Amino acid sequence: MSAFNIRLKPSVYAQIGMALLALMPPLVLAFSPLQGYWLYLLALLAFIYYWQWYSHFARLRQQQMLTLTNDGLLHWFGPYNSSGRLTAGGLVAQYAVKLCWRDQSGKQHQRWILVDQCDEPQYRALARLINQSSWSAGGPDTL
CATH class of the missing domain: 2.30.29 (PH-domain like)
Known part of the structure; x- marks a missing residue:
């Protein structure tokens, strides 16, 4: 035996993919026609998204x-x-x-x-x- x-x-390809995924929430917020309450809700969802994104990104770098x-x-x-x-x-x-x-x-x-x-x-x-x-x-x- x-x-x-x-x-x-750490994978360079995965880190590049994660960097591209980091651009998604700002693009959605910049081009969304949402106003008022929905915009705040989307900002909260973006915060949750970045929280998860950072945990995966930190794990990829080890x-x-x-x-x-x-x-x-x-x-x-x-x-x-x-x-x-x-x-x-x-x-x-x-x-x-x-x-x-x-x-x-x-x-x-x-x-x-x-x-x-x-x-x-x-x-x-x-x-x-x-x-x-x-x-x-x-x-x-x-x-």
Whole structure:
């Protein structure tokens, strides 16, 4: 049994996308024909939007480490994600992979990892393990 240690650094693509999303509320407020009460309500919704935006943006800027074994065990080093076992449902694309896992309590988790978050050999190893877990037959997590 071998394990792969993967260090995820902050994604430049995700940060650019988040910066573009930050422009949305000012554009809506600038071009909306709303007046009075509705304008205040929209400003309150923009505040809630920025609160959520900032929490996601701060989380995107942190480095994370994970370990994957050949038999599908996943261990996160950090407070944000729980460890578990890879499940079917992962997706591999040219620029991103979708990581699906189930923790010890049975809760299903998923996370998108972009290509610029890790080195090329780590990205290929991650993609291979996701494909292996998605195509493995007879496991408890497959339908």
